[in-house]
Amino acid sequence: MSPIDLEAMLQGISRWVAIESPTRETADVNRMIDAVARDVDGTSIAVERIPGKEGLGDSLILRAGPQNDRPGILVMSHVDTVHPLGSIARDLPMRREGDKFFGPGVYDMKGGAYLALEAFRRVAASGAATQPLTFLFTPDEEIGSPTTRGLIEELGAKASAVLVTEPARDGGKIVTGRKGVGRFDVHVEGRPAHSGSRHEDGRSAIREAARQILAIEGMTDYPRGVTTTVGMLAGGTAANVIPQHARFSVDLRVVEPLDGEVYKAKILGLKAADPDIRITVVGDMNRPPYKKTAAVEGLFLKARAIAAEIGIDLQDVPLTGGGSDGNFTAALGVPTLDGLGVDGDGAHTLHEHALVSSIVPRTQLMERLLTSLR
Known part of the structure; x- marks a missing residue:
């Protein structure tokens, strides 16, 4: 495939971060859903929009690869953030300082969601997918996914593997267990x-x-x-x-x-x-707890071998205290890998940032996972 254009990636991430989307600001969350849909417009990717419930935003399901009854890969991202409207103007201006890219939600998790979408688009365009690929964007993860848990579990139950784009931990480690x-x-x-x-x-x-x-x-x-x-x-x-x-x-x-x-x-x-x-x-x-089961360990070892082929020494954090939508799919017994988003620090703080140097390698990793996991 063609090389990944870092500057184009940064422009795309910047567009998403500029759309401030606190969970309860439904119109703004839906503006983010609109942006995701626009970014796949004109591609072979199928788009299904699910209207929001209980006053919260919409969800978006993207599909690529062969559409058959075979269990495929489910990617999950959320577009809501915890930062209130006006954070960019007041407390957390979007900016780049060396390797650090600051902005509300850039680490948790718009940077990871964008790089995963780029990988998804590239795989869809290449025709390299050998199994169904599904990408779910949700509006309410930061408040516990009250309106989307059923959708997550429905799609997760049909998957052979789930990849979650929450941010990386401890210098690029992915997550294989959560409380x-x-x-x-x-x-x-x-x-x-x-x-x-x-x-x-x-x-x-x-x-x-x-x-x-x-x-x-x-x-x-x-x-x-x-x-x-x-x-x-x-x-x-x-x-x-x-x-x-x-x-x-x-x-x-x-x-x-x-x-x-x-x-x-x-x-x-x-x-x-x-x-x-x-x-x-x-x-x-x-x-529910997300346990590092034998199935999760097996998926991690596959991912680690795939990462090694592109020069990434993939390590994991066996347990972290924070929850995510990966908890739901892991509790169903579906092998789940989390923390596949950008590296960085400061989730939910006024120094939240992504590491620019992590964007291309993490995009490459997601692309390879989408085409190589079996």
Whole structure:
């Protein structure tokens, strides 16, 4: 195939990064979906657009290669980011400084999504695919894929291998295992009272929430691979009122599926120390654990051999704490490789950047995976 044009790749990535697309900004997420569709316009790639649900953006399915009943390769990317609108103008201007290319979402994961699309286009144009190729772009990964999990699992179940373009780790390593993720919301309701004249009549929701937060944080068990985090807290109405309400969120991460059920039950079963206070908990495991099974190991070894042919010493990170859409396909038993996007650092931060030097090699790797995996 022809050489990969780095400057053209940078221009394409820049176009995508310039379209700021926080998950909840549906119109902007759909502008990104529009951009993906435009970038395959006039090619042999078939395009299917799936309307969004629950007020979120659309999904896009691209298909190339022979279209038959044979299990093929599924590539997955998301177009939503965590950075609010205006980040390019204020806090994270898009720019290149040496080997670093800065911008909101460039590392997680527009750089990886773009290079994978370039590889997909090149393979489609060459006719080198020997099995069905499917590329899914989703709008809601950053909030746990609430509207696209079913689509991911439907397409994943038909695949022989899944390739996810989340960013690379630790200098180019790919991901072959992730923790499972649980998300829960806790509402504590007490009894309001004047904090000066009727203090004894009140039942503080914030005081009870503090007890529960300490208990939840105390569930963390590092040797077991379990972490529990209260990441958001709100409550009260005024400084001189015993607070009636308090709310907080809980993030649960586990290595083993059974631990997900055990700790979910603990969190859903929270009981107030004060009988006059009511606690309501809603939530569930959001992403199942992604285990490095023998099938995943086998796929990794194939990918490593393919990478070696183009001079890449492909290594993996056997377990990472963050979840992705790869969790869903891996839990179905479909061999899944993740972290195949750009190398860089600073996901979700104001120094988020991709390494320019990683773009061409990672594109070459994706291209070879699409044509050589069996």
